[in-house]
Amino acid sequence: MDDPLQRAQELMAQWDDEVRRELxxxxxxxxxxxxxxxxxxxxxxxxxxxxxxxxxxxxxxxxxxxxxxxxxxxxxxxxxxxxxxxxxxxxxxxxxxxxxxxxxxxxxxxxxxxxxxxxxxxxxxxxxxxxxxxxxxxxxxxxxxxxxxxxxxxxxxxxxxxxxxxxxxxxxxxxxxxxxxxxxxxxxxxxxxxxxxxxxxxxxxxxxxxxxxxxxxxxxxxxxxxxxxxxxxxxxxxxxxxxxxxxxxxxxxxxxxxxxxxxxxxxxxxGEPPCEPSAPKGIETFSQPMSFARIHQYLSMATPLLWTRQPDRIGVLGLALNATDDRANGHREELDQIRELLLAARDMWRALPEEGDEQDRVAHMRATFRLIHLADIVAVTTPA
Incomplete structure (x- = not known):
């Protein structure tokens, strides 16, 4: 598909279905x-x-x-x-x-x-x-x-x-x-x-x-x-x-x-009385496969670059993409999901307009971030 924005929109629609399955x-x-x-x-x-x-x-x-x-x-x-x-x-x-x-x-x-x-x-x-x-x-x-x-x-x-x-x-x-x-x-x-x-x-x-x-x-x-x-x-x-x-x-x-x-x-x-809080249920120690930890690290580095509309001169998105090639962690499906999101984000980032209508530029940047954000959520929330 030649249009990066159209591809990004189609991916978003797929994740709409994923949210419905999670509810x-x-x-x-x-x-x-x-x-x-x-x-x-x-x-x-x-x-x-x-x-x-x-x-x-x-x-x-x-x-x-x-x-x-x-x-x-x-x-x-x-x-x-x-x-x-x-x-x-x-x-x-x-x-x-x-x-x-x-x-x-x-x-x-x-x-x-x-x-x-x-x-x-x-x-x-x-x-x-x-x-x-x-x-x-x-x-x-x-x-x-x-x-x-x-x-x-x-x-x-x-x-x-x-x-x-x-x-x-x-x-x-x-x-x-x-x-x-x-x-x-x-x-x-x-x-x-x-x-x-x-x-x-x-x-x-x-x-x-x-x-x-x-x-x-x-x-x-x-x-x-x-x-x-x-x-x-x-x-x-x-x-x-x-x-x-x-x-x-x-x-x-x-x-x-x-x-x-x-x-x-x-x-x-x-305006009803609140429920009495129960004990916290969260985990004390967070663990994840090393490939997901690497992906999260690189995407955390990519986010401020994108927000400030800088090109990815460091190549952090490429590093995150390379980390999805790790086939030893037993989470092939999630790595493929992340890779698909990041490929679309890479194409969007490369097409980020340097000039033109400010609202269009902001919308393009935000659509790119949404793809990266979804990839990061998958990387962090996939159980070890």
Missing amino acids: PQGADIFDAHTHLGTDIDGMAGVYDDLVRGMEKYGISRCFMFCLDEPDRHPGFRAGNDRTLAYAERSGGKLIPFVRLDLSEDPIGEATRCLDLGAKGIKLHPRAQKFLLNDERLSPIFELAAERNVPILIHGGRGLPPIADDLGRVVDRYPKARLIVAHAGIADLAALANRLGGKAGVFFDTSVWSPLDLLGLYRLVGPEQVVYASDYPYGQQPASLLISLRTARQAGLSDDQVRDVLAGNAVRIAA
């Missing part, structure tokens, strides 16, 4: 972290695209909020109004959260939007440049507890250690339900140590690396985990595949996987 029978899916709007970094979440993806993958509902919008001043008012309009348009599929800026009347904006139908609060300390010891957080948590709505807070890259300060706020307002986004990878071990076992505190699964989710499952019980994509940054089928395969590798039962996929978030959305 427990009759499983509902509730995405606890999605965005609609346009971010100042250029990323856009489009209503029709999100709803179409929900229908395609059987996602019944989502928590949804705006991005770090160009018109975010004052206090995300315009973005929050769009969020409420999207939610109304969706007929209940999209559950709106109000996004707040601590420096621009957060309580006034939260109250306004909650009165208009918002069902949760979104906070982003990196984007809005505040720390978790900020006293302006206290009235927000107090309001969330009073209104019985959850708070979702960014817990991913770009933050200093946050566990102690966030833990103190949680202790002060134990009735406020909290979702720590991106599995809390900014301070994962300390967050799990501080907040693990606390009913009403959750971690979402929107991460790039399967190792982060395997690390999470060994530290908190499945009752504290909610499936999330971080659309439009996270995309299918990788988002579901990484969550499903790591949950299986961590030893979760079908019922526990169902709760991660939807049950825990359904209870949050309904």
